[in-house]
Amino acid sequence: MKLLEDRIRRDGRILGTEVLKVDSFLNHQIDPELMAAIGKEFARLFADKKIDKILTVESSGIAPAVFTGLSLHVPVVFARKNKSLTLPDDVWTADVYSFTKEITNHIMIDHRFLVAGESILLIDDFLANGQAIEGLLSITQQAEAEVVGVGIVIEKTFQKGRQLLDGLGVEVESLARITSFDEGKVSFLS
């Protein structure tokens, strides 16, 4: 998605060799017009799929997910993160380790909002090591719902999340695929 790649080139900040900060338009400050365009693009890419619901994780997944939900006319459910050891018993849950924050969150979705037989599109802001998507896949499986697609705003192709998704046999669409940050410059898979 050219609009997004241009924005990453212009406003993304590279830290070290693996971290890209996009907090000026995606995950702290948000550009609503860009999010609306992202939602329309995901809706276009998954137009041939029957989708009942979109699943994402708080907080950075919410903006791209709600605009995709608006374009596809389906509800959005965001998994809540919880660090406490005692969880309510009416939730689907999975552990998600964050490599950047070095903490494990339990992510949770209320049983009422994910039910057997539903066709699910997963949306997330980043694909790096794939931990968040893996957690959402586990939750969907527990609920006996079916993941019919995965939409990622920014993918880092050189981390192991992509391999995980390639093995799933579901359609994965990443709007920007970053191959390297060599010499402080973002390179995209063309």
Place this chain on the structure above:
Amino acid sequence: MKLLEDRIRRDGRILGTEVLKVDSFLNHQIDPELMAAIGKEFARLFADKKIDKILTVESSGIAPAVFTGLSLHVPVVFARKNKSLTLPDDVWTADVYSFTKEITNHIMIDHRFLVAGESILLIDDFLANGQAIEGLLSITQQAEAEVVGVGIVIEKTFQKGRQLLDGLGVEVESLARITSFDEGKVSFLS
């Protein structure tokens, strides 16, 4: 806002005498069409104000805020919640106590995304005791920005948040104002 009041009557769940759960359309599962309508309504209500930026708090404020931002053509910044005692030094921060969760979060906004002289619209999903809005007001003051309006999706008029806002001298718009949950029925200020 009739659309919202109708939805609260239909899908809101009352717990005890003070808690309203709207997790089926606002803060766990999200109805994107309703959020888009809410964004348009806030934009209409604050149309006469000069607004540079919208501020909210993760996670439940994000959906109403991004649609308001889309309608007003301004960026949205969401404050991040953090429980840890060590905070980065390049953030504005305030403590926010949650009566429902009985925890104190530090909320934080990066210095780069809130600067002196900006005209700010605060948006949040709920107004109850006003703790979150108080935190956002404190942060805005630290940054020497100016709050020109406060938009609340659901207000409980019988808790102390309303008094706090009445004393501020800024325009406050609540889309649904709940006066009581007596006899398990939601009453709105008409």
